[in-house]
Amino acid sequence: xxxxxxxxxxxxxxxxxxxxxxxxxxxxxxxxxxxxxxxxxxxxxxxxxxxxxxxxxxxxxxxxxxxxxxxxxxxxxxxxxxxxxxxxxxxxxxxxxxxxxxxxxxxxxxxxxxxxxxxxxxxxxxxxxxxxxxxxxxxxxxxxxxxxxxxxxxxxxxxxxxxxxxxxxxxxxxxxxxxxxxxxxxxxxxxxxxxxxxxxxxxxxxxxxxxxxxxxxxxxxxxxxxxxxxxxxxxxxxxxxxxxxxxxxxxxxxxxxxxxxxxxxxxxxxxxxxxxxxxxxxxxxxxxxxxxxxxxxxxxxxxxxxxxxxxxx
Amino acid sequence: xxxxxxxxxxxxxxxxxxxxxxxxxxxxxxxxxxxxxxxxxxxxxxxxxxxxxxxxxxxxxxxxxxxxxxxxxxxxxxxxxxxxxxxxxxxxxxxxxxxxxxxxxxxxxxxxxxxxxxxxxxxxxxxxxxxxxxxxxxxxxxxxxxxxxxxxxxxxxxxxxxxxxxxxxxxxxxxxxxxxxxxxxxxxxxxxxxxxxxxxxxxxxxxxxxxxxxxxxxxxxxxxxxxxxxxxxxxxxxxxxxxxxxxxxxxxxxxxxxxxxxxxxxxxxxxxxxxxxx
Numbered sequence: 001x002x003x004x005x006x007x008x009x010x011x012x013x014x015x016x017x018x019x020x021x022x023x024x025x026x027x028x029x030x031x032x033x034x035x036x037x038x039x040x041x042x043x044x045x046x047x048x049x050x051x052x053x054x055x056x057x058x059x060x061x062x063x064x065x066x067x068x069x070x071x072x073x074x075x076x077x078x079x080x081x082x083x084x085x086x087x088x089x090x091x092x093x094x095x096x097x098x099x100x101x102x103x104x105x106x107x108x109x110x111x112x113x114x115x116x117x118x119x120x121x122x123x124x125x126x127x128x129x130x131x132x133x134x135x136x137x138x139x140x141x142x143x144x145x146x147x148x149x150x151x152x153x154x155x156x157x158x159x160x161x162x163x164x165x166x167x168x169x170x171x172x173x174x175x176x177x178x179x180x181x182x183x184x185x186x187x188x189x190x191x192x193x194x195x196x197x198x199x200x201x202x203x204x205x206x207x208x209x210x211x212x213x214x215x216x217x218x219x220x221x222x223x224x225x226x227x228x229x230x231x232x233x234x235x236x237x238x239x240x241x242x243x244x245x246x247x248x249x250x251x252x253x254x255x256x257x258x259x260x261x262x263x264x265x266x267x268x269x270x271x272x273x274x275x276x277x278x279x280x281x282x283x284x285x286x287x288x289x290x291x292x293x294x295x296x297x298x299x300x301x302x303x304x305x306x307x308x309x310x311x312x313x
Numbered sequence: 314x315x316x317x318x319x320x321x322x323x324x325x326x327x328x329x330x331x332x333x334x335x336x337x338x339x340x341x342x343x344x345x346x347x348x349x350x351x352x353x354x355x356x357x358x359x360x361x362x363x364x365x366x367x368x369x370x371x372x373x374x375x376x377x378x379x380x381x382x383x384x385x386x387x388x389x390x391x392x393x394x395x396x397x398x399x400x401x402x403x404x405x406x407x408x409x410x411x412x413x414x415x416x417x418x419x420x421x422x423x424x425x426x427x428x429x430x431x432x433x434x435x436x437x438x439x440x441x442x443x444x445x446x447x448x449x450x451x452x453x454x455x456x457x458x459x460x461x462x463x464x465x466x467x468x469x470x471x472x473x474x475x476x477x478x479x480x481x482x483x484x485x486x487x488x489x490x491x492x493x494x495x496x497x498x499x500x501x502x503x504x505x506x507x508x509x510x511x512x513x514x515x516x517x518x519x520x521x522x523x524x525x526x527x528x529x530x531x532x533x534x535x536x537x538x539x540x541x542x543x544x545x546x547x548x549x550x551x552x553x554x555x556x557x558x559x560x561x562x563x564x565x566x567x568x569x570x571x572x573x574x575x576x577x578x579x580x581x582x583x584x585x586x587x588x589x590x591x
Contacts, residue, residue, distance in 0.1 A: 028446070052442065055476075060435045060469030067439020070417070070425055072370070073446075075439075091432055091466075099417050099426040 006169040007144035010108040013165050014039025016151035017076060017106075021047050024155070030065050030077040032058045037167075038078040038108045058083040062091035062103075069101035074155060077103060081110035081164060085126035096160050097133040104154045105130075105162045110140075111252035112280065112297055113168040113202060115290035122285035128257025130162040131230040137183060138230040140164040140251075140259075142204035145174035146227055149181035157183060166252075168290045170202045186233035188240070192220035195312050196240040197304070199250040200226045200259045203278075206294075207250050209301025210308060219312055232262050234270070241273045248276045248308050252299055255279040276311045278304060314358050316525040317591055322392060323353040324585045327554045328578060329388025329401050335574040337405035340413065343564040345385035347489040347522070347549040348456060352377075352389045354528045355454055364394035367421045373451050374440050376425045378433030378467075379458035379487065380414040381566070386423070387411055395422035431464025433457070434484060438470045441482035441542075452536075456485045460492030462503050468513065474542045475514030482542040483535045484515070487522065489551035491562040510544035522547025555580055 021027050021043055030052045035041035044051040054061035058079050065075040078084065084107040085092065096103045112122045130138045139154065139161065141147040147165060154161040189204070190211050199207035204225045211221040222240050226233065241247050247267065249260035260277030267273045280297055294300050298307065314322075326349045334340035352375075356362065360373040377386050384404060391398040403409035410419040414428025424440075427433035437455035444451050457467060474482055486506060494500045503509070507517045516538045520527040528547075535543035551565070552558025555577045569577055 028443075050446065054473055055469075057466075057469035057472070059431075059466045060438070060473060063432050063435020063466070063470065064439035064442065064473065067425070067436040067441075068443045069439075070436065071374075071440050071443035071447075073443050090429060091435075094426070094429040095432045095436055 004171045006171055008167060008169045009141050009144055009147035009165040010039045010167060012144035012147035013106050013108065013151055013163070014042035016148045017043040018046050020152065020155050021050065024074065026073050027155070028052065028068055028073050028075045030054055030061050030075055032056055032061045032079045032083065034079055038106065040078045058088045059091045062088040063095050065103045066095040066099070066101050069103045075103050076106050078106040078108060080121060081107035081123035081126040082121055085129050085162065086123055089129050093133050097136055100135050100159055102158055103160050106165065107162065108165040109167045110164045111166060111201070112285040112293045113166050113252060113290040115167065115293060116287050118287035119284040124254045124280040124285065125257065126164060127229055127253050127259065128261070131262065135159060136230065137161040137228065139183065139228050140201040141227055142201055142225055143170060143172045143174055145172055145176050145179050146181060149179060150227065153181055153183050164201065166202055168202065171205050173205050173208070184228045184231045184233055186236040187225040187227070188222065188236070189225050190221065190223040192222040193244055194219045194221060195246045195248060195308060196222045196224060196244045197248045197250060197308065198224045198226050198237060198259065198263055200229060201252050203250040203252055203299055206299060206301045206304055210304035213301065213305040214308060217309065219309065221308065226259055229259050229262055232266060234266055237263055237266055238271055241267055241271055245273065246312060247273050248278060248311060250278045250299065250304055253279050255281055276307065278307055317588065319353060319357060319525050321585065321588050322357050323350045324554070324581060324588060325392055326353050326385065326388040328581045329391060329398065330384040331555065331569065331574065331577045331581065333384045333387060333401040333404040334568045336402040338568050339405060340384055340568055341381040341566050342384070342568070343491070343551040343558060343561065344379060344458060344487065344489065345382040346553045346555060346558065347551045348382050348385050348487045349553065350523050350525065351456065351485055351487070351528060351547055352385050354525065354532070356389045356393045359532050360454065361451070362422070364422065367395060371449060371451055374424045374437065374453045376433045376437040376440070376453070376455040377415050377427050378437070378455050379430065379461050380427030380433060383413065383415050386415060390422040430458070430461045431466035434467055435470040438474045438479065438482065441474065441479040442477060444481050445479065452481045452483065454483050454485065456487060459486055459488040459490065459497055459503065459506065462486060462506065463501055471510065471513040471515065478540050479542045480539050483532070483545060484542065485545045485547055487549055488546050489549045491551045491565065493562065493565050495562050506546050514541055515544040516541050517544045517546065519546040520548065522549035523553060554584065
């Protein structure tokens with residue numbers, strides 16, 4: 001068996017910015033002293049005149065991005081998720097969301113897979129925060145291929161978009177050649193009739209692993225990749241829930257306000273269904289190697305498998 | 314436009330402010346009245362704007378960072394021809410496009426949605442940086458409150474503007490010396506304001522914000538200043554033009570009742586008549 005290629009989605013983000021920058025003069029990139037980590041440094045190297053380092057001042061960066069957008073530019077602003085969505089939340093809401101300006105927020109280092117830096121830098125609340133802002137699109141790609149496609153789609157979309165990327169190199173599970181991305185359209189990766197597993201971000205691959213284990217025990221899980229949390233692919237979730245009657249959500253994010261909540265919001269109103277939310281269970285993270293943390297917080301294939309099995313039985 | 318004409322325009326703007334806030338039964342007359350002369354000067358003399366084409370790309374931009382003084386901006390835009398003066402009475406009414414704080418999506422002539430203090434100036438800085446990138450000749454003006462500069466974001470933006478040498482940017486600080494809780498010095502002093510902006514690599518000009526000669530001179534000096542942004546510290550009187558509102562923090566965010574409205578309008582009417590006699 002060949003070695004699985006692993007690439008961090010932030011790496012793909014950096015490459016996609018350069019790709020877009022070559023075609024579109026109006027694209028500008030802003031960062032807050034994290035260009036090396038967020039990978040916007042790639043764009044800086046290629047297009048220094050269109051790169052704006054705002055220093056360690058995320059609130060101001062958000063407003064500057066709004067100003068660029070108000071003048072017809074297409075700004076991508078980056079920092080860690082904790083600071084882009086957390087610290088600058090009110091700036092994102094009032095200076096970007098309210099006027100519906102065409103700003104793209106490329107937030108990296110989301111979730112506990114930040115690893116050793118620990119709880120202060122592990123943002124498990126960004127999806128919740130961003131999806132409460134009217135008109136904000138929230139995308140959480142599952143691998144490098146999807147990340148590139150999401151960045152290109154975000155550029156084409158007119159309006160604010162929050163893009164969530166990770167620090168950790170993760171398996172590339174999509175095939176670049178035939179991968180199709182559409183904002184707001186989930187992707188069925190595996191069909192099944194016993195349980196639906198709706199996953200997002202790096203948990204998609206773990207969910208696929210769990211599904212294989214479940215299959216060995218006679219449980220056929222339908223695995224759906226929800227790369228766009230807002231707007232949620234309601235049709236797809238409702239159809240799958242109607243088929244399997246049981247839904248599990250998996251995310252590297254708090255179970256409060258993220259994908260699990262979005263799915264529950266939908267199902268409780270339109271098709272009451274029993275839901276199990278797998279994610280960060282209302283706790284802060286901690287320091288440690290990313291893969292160990294993913295296991296410790298129950299987001300790896302083995303843990304997902306156990307929880308889904310117990311849920312189904 | 315001559316000073317006398319500007320004074321007449323500013324007086325009409327003050328009537329618009331009082332009318333709008335009275336009609337809304339809420340709003341911020343004190344800071345609106347203190348900023349009225351400066352905003353009048355910007356829209357009637359300084360800025361390249363066209364009410365028929367409010368979004369023309371080469372226009373000068375104005376960002377009202379102290380967004381709560383929207384009545385001053387709306388009254389100015391209305392008198393400049395961006396929308397009917399009669400609409401000022403719909404301020405803050407349900408269904409009106411004249412929102413309590415500036416809304417760029419729905420109000421002709423509003424270049425940025427503001428209201429949350431500290432944020433507008435950053436957007437203005439972004440607009441100025443965008444203009445520089447395009448080598449466009451437009452200029453960007455932002456008006457902040459003196460209390461507003463207590464927000465840390467103002468200084469983040471100032472640092473960036475100074476660092477990037479944005480000489481197409483002018484920040485005016487409406488220094489009326491009062492904020493909601495009282496005198497600036499008693500709440501949390503931002504003084505010395507001029508030295509702070511100098512330290513952030515701004516060219517600083519301090520003026521009487523109700524003297525059109527001084528206002529004219531300051532904006533001319535700002536245009537001639539190269540290699541750094543300009544901060545104009547405008548010493549103003551909160552509530553300027555309405556005797557019982559002047560120097561009163563209590564008029565920061567409350568509307569006149571019917572009786573007070575009549576008195577205020579009578580004062581402004583007399584002030585207008587006096588200007589016509591000159």
